[in-house]
Amino acid sequence: MLNKLWLGFFIVAAIAALARWGLGDDPAVFQAMVTALFEMARLSVEVMVLLFGTITLWLGFLKIAEQAGLVDALARLLGPLFARLMPEVPRNHPAIGLITLNFAANLLGLDNAATPIGLRAMKSLQTLNPSSTTASNAQIFFMVLNASSLTLLPVTIFMYRLQQGAADPTLVFLPILLATTASTAAGFVCVALMQRLRVWDPVVLAWIGAGAVLLGSFIALLSTLSAAALAALSSLLGNLTLFSLILLFLLAGAARKVPVYESFIEGAKEGFDVAKGLLPYLVAMLCAIGVLRASGALDFALDGVRAAVQWLGFDTRFVDALPTALVKPFSGSAARAVMIETMQSHGVDSFPALLSATIQGSTETTFYVLAVYFGAVGIQRTRHAVGCALLADLAGVVAAIGVCYWFFG
Secondary structure, eight states: OHHHHHHHHHHHHHHHHHHHHHHHOOTHHHHHHHHHHHHHHHHHHHHHHHHHHHHHHHHHHHHHHHHTTHHHHHHHHHHHHHHHHSTTSOTTOHHHHHHHHHHHHHHTTOHHHHHHHHHHHHHHHHTTOSOSSBOOHHHHHHHHHHHHOOOSOOHHHHHHHHHTTOSSGGGGHHHHHHHHHHHHHHHHHHHHHHHTOOTTSHHHHHHHHHHHHHHHHHHHHHTTSOHHHHHHHHHHHHHHHHHHHHHHHHHHHHHTTOOHHHHHHHHHHHHHHHHHTSHHHHHHHHHHHHHHHHTTHHHHHHHHHHHHHHHHTOOOGGGGGHHHHHHTTTOHHHHHHHHHHHHHHHOTTSHHHHHHHHHHHHSOOHHHHIIIIIHTTTOOBOTTHHHHHHHHHHHHHHHHHHHHHHHHO
């Protein structure tokens, strides 16, 4: 799948560039595409520098948690649920605890913690994979739900809105929560259908029902808070949770007589080994994305959507936010840049800017997650992972549009 997808990016870019040259008399497009290749190669190295530090830091702390028995405790707690959702993963396997930690980090918007924990989980799942190059069902399930990225506290988006002068930076909190819930639900259902998971099992229904009740109660509580209180809670809860997690790992390690410093160094060395193998995958994916953007293919798609919406007689305000939706699956940094540009062009509290922020928070960067997580374990054949992840992306975008018309229309 990745072979066809990667080649398809370059073919689409070539067709778009030829159209701009032949129909628009724009020979500079080829220079822009070549420049994009080198810029994306440079960006790949910059991303890797950040990942090196982040991965080594968190895998160091995670090694302490493993040796203290915290990961095994999580695995035992969630064993009955994952026995239904990931039947090829044995009960009490360390991967279950790592997956839970990763989901919890994403839920609280702790991206820096989620990525290295997720990489460790993917490597743990790879030990159960009979193929060295083809993704297993468990790896696909984990990757799709990670790409949909259910998030309760999108603190970074609040920060961007504050930087751009928003009177109420948290105005998009509930829209984002609803949109990201829709994307995660779509990803879960798609994978469940493809893998014929036992979703009607009483254990699965009990966990899903309990999660829905807790999520609904949390939304109801937050809806009663003022904008200032909500912003303060978001910042406090995110940072407090992050530091509390580190402190829990250290105290649990000390209580179990774990040599915490030596364990941290051991885990950090593993993180260095994981990180250094990611660069080729990042270069390949980001360079293909850069060429696609520089060719004007995304602009062609946007113009086509706007024309179709106008022909159907629908409101076209949402079209101005679609660049974020089109770019988000490919590049998180590009999507952030597009979101900020939308805020500056239309106003931070305009409908396109609010929708762009909601789309930004509805899902993760699918192809980045695909490249990093599968690249870390050498997976080349992704099977139905890409299709399910993109369906989750689509559900998140559609939900974001509907919710923003409901809240701000």
